[in-house]
Amino acid sequence: MDTIIQIRDLGKTFTGKDNTVEALKNINLDIHKGEIYGIIGMSGAGKSTLVRCLNFLERPTTGTVLIEGQDLSMMNDATLRKTRTQVSMIFQHFNLLMQRTVLENICFPMEITGYSKKDAKSRAMELLEIVGLTEKAQAYPAQLSGGQKQRVAIARALATNPKILLCDEATSALDPTTTKAILKLLKEINEKYGITIVIITHEMSVVQEICTHVAIIEQGELAEYGTVEDVFTNPHTDAAKKLVFQTEQGVLHMNGKRCIRIVFNEISSFEPVIGNMVLECKAPANILLADTRNINGIAHGQMILQLPEEEHLANKMIHYLLERKLTVEEIDDYVG
Amino acid sequence: MWDKTTILMLIEGIGATLQMTLMSTLMAYVLGLPMGIALVVTAKKGLRPNPAAYKLLDMIANIVRSIPFLILLILVIPLTKVIIGKSYGSTATIVPLTIAAAPFIARLVESSLQEVDKGVIEAAQSMGASTKTIILKVLLVEARTSLIVGATIATGTILGYSAMAGVVGGGGLGDIAIRYGYYRYETDIMLVTVVLLVALVQILQYIGMKLSKKLDKRITG
Numbered sequence: 001m002d003t004i005i006q007i008r009d010l011g012k013t014f015t016g017k018d019n020t021v022e023a024l025k026n027i028n029l030d031i032h033k034g035e036i037y038g039i040i041g042m043s044g045a046g047k048s049t050l051v052r053c054l055n056f057l058e059r060p061t062t063g064t065v066l067i068e069g070q071d072l073s074m075m076n077d078a079t080l081r082k083t084r085t086q087v088s089m090i091f092q093h094f095n096l097l098m099q100r101t102v103l104e105n106i107c108f109p110m111e112i113t114g115y116s117k118k119d120a121k122s123r124a125m126e127l128l129e130i131v132g133l134t135e136k137a138q139a140y141p142a143q144l145s146g147g148q149k150q151r152v153a154i155a156r157a158l159a160t161n162p163k164i165l166l167c168d169e170a171t172s173a174l175d176p177t178t179t180k181a182i183l184k185l186l187k188e189i190n191e192k193y194g195i196t197i198v199i200i201t202h203e204m205s206v207v208q209e210i211c212t213h214v215a216i217i218e219q220g221e222l223a224e225y226g227t228v229e230d231v232f233t234n235p236h237t238d239a240a241k242k243l244v245f246q247t248e249q250g251v252l253h254m255n256g257k258r259c260i261r262i263v264f265n266e267i268s269s270f271e272p273v274i275g276n277m278v279l280e281c282k283a284p285a286n287i288l289l290a291d292t293r294n295i296n297g298i299a300h301g302q303m304i305l306q307l308p309e310e311e312h313l314a315n316k317m318i319h320y321l322l323e324r325k326l327t328v329e330e331i332d333d334y335v336g
Numbered sequence: 337m338w339d340k341t342t343i344l345m346l347i348e349g350i351g352a353t354l355q356m357t358l359m360s361t362l363m364a365y366v367l368g369l370p371m372g373i374a375l376v377v378t379a380k381k382g383l384r385p386n387p388a389a390y391k392l393l394d395m396i397a398n399i400v401r402s403i404p405f406l407i408l409l410i411l412v413i414p415l416t417k418v419i420i421g422k423s424y425g426s427t428a429t430i431v432p433l434t435i436a437a438a439p440f441i442a443r444l445v446e447s448s449l450q451e452v453d454k455g456v457i458e459a460a461q462s463m464g465a466s467t468k469t470i471i472l473k474v475l476l477v478e479a480r481t482s483l484i485v486g487a488t489i490a491t492g493t494i495l496g497y498s499a500m501a502g503v504v505g506g507g508g509l510g511d512i513a514i515r516y517g518y519y520r521y522e523t524d525i526m527l528v529t530v531v532l533l534v535a536l537v538q539i540l541q542y543i544g545m546k547l548s549k550k551l552d553k554r555i556t557g
Contacts, residue, residue, distance in 0.1 A: 055462055057458060081464035081466060082464060083464075084462060084463065085464040087462075089459070091455055093453075095458065095459035096456070096459075097456060097477070098453075098456075098553060098554045099478055099551075099552075099553050099554070100477070101553075108460075108463065108473070109463040109464075111469075112460075112463055112466075112469055140553040140554075142553065160463070166462075
């Protein structure tokens with residue numbers, strides 16, 4: 001697959017009056033054509049800065065970004081602006097022009113690139129149909145709901161036929177149902193038009209819902225990256241574990257007895273593994289957490305078990321689970 | 337006192353005051369609007385940060401604004417003579433009024449433009465918009481309600497200043513008030529001019545507010 005975004009040794013330092021903040025450190029990442037790449041991290045991790053470096057809204061202090069092999073740091077102003085028409089962006093707070101109608105908002109990027117008024121208008125109507133808001137063409141943004149505003153922003157972002165769509169916390173201001181609908185729309189756009197999408201988020205659920213790949217940013221550094229499935233089934237770093245274990249109640253704290261985390265794949269879901277394990281070992285295990293997540297249409301279950309205190313029973317259980325080809329991981333060292 | 341000449345004089349006074357005010361406001365915007373835009377664009381977090389240019393504009397705005405208008409009126413008499421050919425009358429007053437109002441307007445424009453959501457500017461940048469496009473199509477359009485409110489305030493203030501120009505024979509209602517009310521102790525005429533000035537400000541304010549509301553698309557329903 002073609003690499004469309006190459007991030008090379010990227011670093012960004014903000015110099016304040018009495019302190020300097022290293023927002024990003026030595027980031028290297030390749031994003032390929034057609035991928036939906038999630039960049040996830042806690043707030044303040046530097047992910048928003050990173051996405052702004054991808055179109056040079058923020059100029060990196062060190063390193064560079066290549067879009068389709070073209071180095072952004074070598075471009076003059078005009079070329080950079082032209083490249084930006086191919087790298088669209090949507091935002092958490094939509095950033096629509098409040099004094100323009102929906103239709104005029106979508107026409108705006110086309111005015112910049114020099115479409116004729118007539119062409120811009122007919123393309124804008126087409127886009128409104130794609131995002132399902134044809135009847136709102138003459139409305140002003142103030143008259144729309146959050147989800148509708150983001151649909152307009154998406155239509156506007158698609159106007160110039162970009163190759164890349166950057167989403168900066170695009171669903172963070174929306175309720176869960178609207179979030180789902182917007183993510184579905186993004187996925188459709190990705191599939192239909194082959195647009196590469198980069199999604200910045202702090203929610204694992206967003207990554208699970210639509211991303212093919214994920215990169216985890218912690219304190220300005222790239223902690224871990226890979227396909228969503230790999231990172232989810234086998235997180236290596238603390239940052240990744242923290243995000244994978246993230247539940248609606250927050251992060252679980254476990255200490256005391258030995259705990260293990262099991263990941264079920266589609267094959268293992270057919271057999272009542274835990275029940276059989278308890279029967280086989282004749283000892284109970286305490287279920288601390290269990291949930292099923294849908295990653296790209298495949299159900300992945302995870303469970304955290306607290307094992308009996310007797311060493312041989314615990315080992316027997318782990319052995320039993322490993323025999324069933326489940327991913328088992330001891331997490332007794334893991335705290336929040 | 338309510339003879340034909342007095343009434344005619346007052347009507348002419350209203351005309352002269354309006355002419356001075358509107359002409360000065362217009363001229364002051366010709367200078368002040370670009371200056372206000374330049375202040376926003378060259379500011380530290382502006383589209384094209386330029387500390388030297390910002391500092392210069394900032395200083396000019398502060399210096400001119402700190403000179404009392406009455407003093408400025410006298411200071412610029414030589415300049416007025418060069419531009420208009422005479423230093424008295426309502427046309428001549430336009431010169432000091434413009435000079436005094438331009439930095440004030442620049443500040444009003446600056447604060448209006450600063451209100452524009454940074455996110456919207458960022459969105460325009462992400463679409464590849466040039467600085468010129470952002471100024472013309474984002475800043476000025478998004479801030480138009482606030483700009484019109486600012487213009488209304490500016491017009492009212494300039495109208496007040498124009499009355500002050502009466503002291504040096506500036507013409508208009510202020511001139512009448514000073515000549516009749518102050519020099520000739522005809523208090524009733526002075527009161528009438530004051531009432532007329534108040535009415536003018538009210539009308540201008542009403543028109544400005546109506547217009548800004550009508551053009552604001554952020555209000556629903």
